[in-house]
Amino acid sequence: MTVQAGELDSTFANDGILNWEFPEFVSIAPHAVLSLPDGRLLVVANEAVRFPGFVVARLTEEGRLDVGSGFGENQQGFARISTGDKILLGKFRASLLSNGGVLVTVEYASRSSGEGGFVEIQLLPDGRLNDKFGEGGVVTFPSFSIPTTLNRGARFARAGQNSSHDDQPSIQSSAHSGASGIELSDGKIALVSSGIDPATRQTKGLVVRLNPDGTFDSTFNKTGSATVELTELGPAAINAASGVAVQADGGLVVYGTFSDEGTLGVYAVRFTTDGIRDDKFRTTILSSGRLPTFRDIAVRKKDGIIALVGGQDVEGWVGGEGVIVVLSADGSPHPLFNNGQPLYTKVVPEIGQTWSSCAFGDGDESKLIVAGSSGGVFTTDETHAVCARYCLTGELDSEFNGSGWVSFNKPEKLEFGLDLQVTAQNKIVICGEYVRLSGLPSSGWIARFIA
Structure with missing residues (x-):
């Protein structure tokens, strides 16, 4: 046939x-599916609409739970990941790591403190948390935590990185901003989110690069992060970063949405491996009165x-x-x-x-x-x-x-x-x-x- x-x-x-x-x-439902080279699938699924945990399952090429082949506790084919008092919000984003593990990004709100932000989680190929990344496989980005220039007020949970730029300004990340992350060829992690510039009180997209252990990579814009400045728009324009992809030379293509005095649209820009906005890359600006959005x-x-x-x-x-x-x-x-x-x-x-x-x-x-x-x-x-x-x-x-x-x-x-x-x-x-x-x-x- x-x-x-x-x-x-x-x-x-x-x-x-x-x-x-x-x-x-x-x-309830799978939010992200990842394909392994042999045809098996890794699937990230939510436990409930708002719940302190999620499930990662490995499926055979035929669509059955991959039991007895080394994934999950007791080789049961799935791993349940708990995030303690963090209630997970929105959709999970996931990408495959070069070692066959999974990188998961999701927003959260704390039940005890009311704090919000997002978490970056690394799993090993067998479904265990990677204890060499962050604290026990988890790096937490609370609201108001991502610096473009490190200072005393910047909090990067469990990274333990000190700053020598105590008096310079920072961009503060906001919760529920639609964070997304990917692994780069050298094992570093690139991720995007959005934040509030305390000097202008404007929302700006954020681009962050982490070392393989989850600490800020200071070779990226000297601090580990950079903001999306859409100079093509007016001074009142605000923007949010939604997703990121890497090109062969390590440059990062970042996309998101913007608002410029009532004009809504989407954009795409590129950052060099040094964390500098690439002026040789032609910026995409697409506007419409019909709420356009890039999603992938x-x-x-x-x-x-x-x-x-x-x-x-x-x-x-x-x-x-x-x-x-x-x-x-x-x-x-x-x-x-x-x-x-x-x-x-x-x-x-x-x-x-x-x-x-x-x-x-x-x-x-x-x-x-x-x-x-x-x-x-x-x-x-x-x-x-x-x-x-x-x-x-x-x-x-x-x-x-x-x-x-x-x-x-x-x-x-x-x-x-x-x-x-x-x-x-x-x-x-x-x-x-x-x-x-x-x-x-x-x-x-x-x-x-x-x-």
């Missing part, structure tokens, strides 16, 4: 669909091409419109993709969709694969997960499901797509939540498609 790209992979779980229901542990970034390995995906509202907020921007390695619009213009997509008839994740795929990375959810801001009866494959000209690839896109739609279920990976075996793995009309998750799922 011939298998077509875009079809569910019948060799995975139950005809391509794994319902996130395991009697071995309590968990991918960098093609062979030439540094950058893809940014997200969405924006349409009239009435019931529908959505996908946003895809493809850049050359130097930040200039890629001339072949949609003639160098942003691509606004509405592949789902009538209600459209927004994109939440992306990856280059198809073996030689000649296709751009995107995933998200139909509709817009509000959950409706038409909310379902959507996946599409684009040629690098900006056209839907008709060889993918015959139309270029596919919807994951189970009867009597509403599916919300959260994360996407393309495996080394050329399979597309998407995870997400089953949601109620209220927007709250009821359970979760993982789907695997032929790429």
Whole structure:
């Protein structure tokens, strides 16, 4: 039987669909999925909407819990990570480490002190916390803790790094800012968040680089962190950093949102390995009155091409419109993709969709694969997960499901797509939540498609 790209992979779980229901542990839904070279999956899932802990599970290539192969306590195939009195908020972000472990970033609020911020957590390949990173595998960034110039008021939990710049200003991080982190080729960690500049009281994006042990890397902007200054905008403009990717030379491409006297938009900038804003990289500024947002970034390995995906509202907020921007390695619009213009997509008839994740795929990375959810801001009866494959000209690839896109739609279920990976075996793995009309998750799922 011939298998077509875009079809569910019948060799995975139950005809391509794994319902996130395991009697071995309590968990609602997978937020992030990571693909190991041998086809196994690492999955980060929440225990509840607000709970002091989360679960990381390792699945076999067939979609079963990977029991007896060394992952988790007693090789049970999963690890439960507790964060004490920290109530975890929002979505988990995760990335694969070079040793096969996991880096997890998530926001928190303390039940005892009311303090908020985010935590960066490292797990070893067997699911144990890496005790050589931070304190017991955890680095905590409370609100008002990330300096651009270290001072006495800067608190970096358990890093123990002293400062000689006591009187210089700092940027203070804010809770619930959408932090995200990745490992670099030398084992250091790059992460982004947002903060308040105490001098101007303006929100600014933050870019941080940590040493492998979780301390600030003082070779990055001399302090370990830098702010996103959008000089292309007016002096009243504020911005927030949402995500980061690394190019082959170690430069960091950072994206986020901005507001400039009522004008809303998204941006992408680049920082050099020294932590300096790269003025040779063409800054992307995309504005609209429809609340545009970038939600994910991918960098093609062979030439540094950058893809940014997200969405924006349409009239009435019931529908959505996908946003895809493809850049050359130097930040200039890629001339072949949609003639160098942003691509606004509405592949789902009538209600459209927004994109939440992306990856280059198809073996030689000649296709751009995107995933998200139909509709817009509000959950409706038409909310379902959507996946599409684009040629690098900006056209839907008709060889993918015959139309270029596919919807994951189970009867009597509403599916919300959260994360996407393309495996080394050329399979597309998407995870997400089953949601109620209220927007709250009821359970979760993982789907695997032929790429």
